[in-house]
Amino acid sequence: MSQLVDESPEEARDRDWALVRRHVEGDRDAFRQLYENYRDKVYASALRIVGEAALAEDLAQEIFVKIHEELRGFKFESKFSTWLYRIAVNHAINKANEIERRGRIRERIAREQPPPPDDPPHLRAADRFVDERVLGAVAGLSTKLRAIIALRYLEGLSYGEIADVLEVSIGTVKSRLFLAHETLRPMIQDLYEEKEEKTEGKP
């Protein structure tokens, strides 16, 4: 969730609600502020689900325009972030399913390079190798499992929040997460087993 430092979930909810109210009252800056709070999260989720930067940008644009259109209908019964993720993830899943029917999405995700981190070059190469391996493995998951991986490990949503966003039970969330881990296991197992061996080998 988008939270400022030391901001409680309730404070984040009240801050977002106040911005939505300002938007409904005609304050154009309020929508810009909501965008600033959630742009990276929406874009990152879209990228994890559809797998290509250009497509994720198109998708993030469509999602924010949709949010702008539907914001007047927001009922203040749930967190704004839950409402936003529901729109974003459903939109991204629909788009991914549409692309997947044409059999292109896995190639796209595998091709997508993670952005260069600020680490020193010798660390960067190793990390990038791991990131590419993991992203390639995530690309092999179904759209539903990719979405749940994005919401849990990229956005850091709780199981309850994921259940609200995807409109499924918490049990279903956990089952899907377990299935995602089991599917990833043979593809990335060597990465953490190597690490464990190295750690165990240290005096």
Place this chain on the structure above:
Amino acid sequence: MNCEMFRELMFDYVSGAVDADSLVDFRKHYGGCTACATTMRMIEAQETILTSLPRPKAPPTLWGRIQDQVRDREMLESLDAAPRFRLAGWAAAAAALLIALGTVFIVGGTRPAATVHELPVRVVDIAPQQPDAAAMRRLVPGYENARPANPLADSLMGMNR
């Protein structure tokens, strides 16, 4: 605790949400079941890897694109709304015209006086063919005392009383 119950609690355990009572049983099973312990370590290790993946940032061009699309949509909506107002205006004008014509037709069509007023013109036209009052007096006894109730009949018969 059996393996199925253990699996149900695995994700709660990772996020520190297992209650104290269940935690004792959970740890007992964890220590005694090799298969579940392996699965648990797998999940913990994979969670660490997945949470450390780079977080992509939205490109700086995104806000401009959103603004453009929102502006275009608002403009299209205002253009769409304008013909609707014009159409509504024309419809209102047409309805008013129809009501006015209908009123004229109904009022004009049911006014009996209009027909009656036209008749004297015809009477003038046929005046030369009026029956002769003297001849009528000869033919109809008491003709002088007759009082036709209908003024139209009177006028047709040329009676000027």
